[in-house]
Amino acid sequence: MFNSNFYTLKQAMDVSLLRQKVYSLNIANVSTPGYKRKYVAFEEYLKESEMKLRLSTTNEKHIDSSKRDITPRILTQNNTTMRNDGNNVDIDYEIVQLVKNGLRYQVLTRLMSLNIDRYNAVLRGVR
């Protein structure tokens, strides 16, 4: 119980940071000939792992088959060409995604803080 909230939030923050890196890379390489935009696939894998059948655990010693660690993957989008130089970065799209991702990260840090506050309240015995 103590771990799970923190763990989930941490993982979400890590993915958000990785996304930030990839969007920054795309923006930095907007005028590099032949560069193809990169993106992070994570939620897709998350959904997939949720849908997979799990072994039922009837005894607490049974191994939990639900996979906790889903690693995000950096993929390259090769199938579009926007410009003559073979570069397919759409700068407006990347900036918007980057700003959205930054805001999402701030929400996650806020949630993390609130989470810590709850435990603090219990430990100090204040309402």
Place this chain on the structure above:
Amino acid sequence: MMNEFDIMNISATGMSAQRLRVEIVSTNIANAETTRTETGEPYRRKVPVFAEYLRRAKNGRIENVGVRVVQIKEDPSPFKLVYDPTHPDADENGYVRMPNVNIVREMVDLINAQRAYDANVAAFNVTKNMVSSALQIGRG
């Protein structure tokens, strides 16, 4: 695994690459009428060549850490011929070879470079805000 500062460095490589591009465009515009250079030829338009900045990470994998300028090339397109017999560099037929710089094209390039620079600054600022919000965790 990367950290926040690596991401800031990526935006920094983008900024400095675009700034170099602005410098080169400025040189081209400044020399748009230069008929004499050290080589004796008119000025040749210069173009920066951008490439992905790849580096080998600690775990041996090749990592992309931004963008860099690999070389500054000269545009091989022919010089413009202008008829001006009064020009000191005119040939026996009265033609002067002028640099292969097209001002309109340079201006388009300049605006592109500026926009790309701004985009990198915006990316840097968002990353900075992310780091400061992470530092606020647990402050109540």
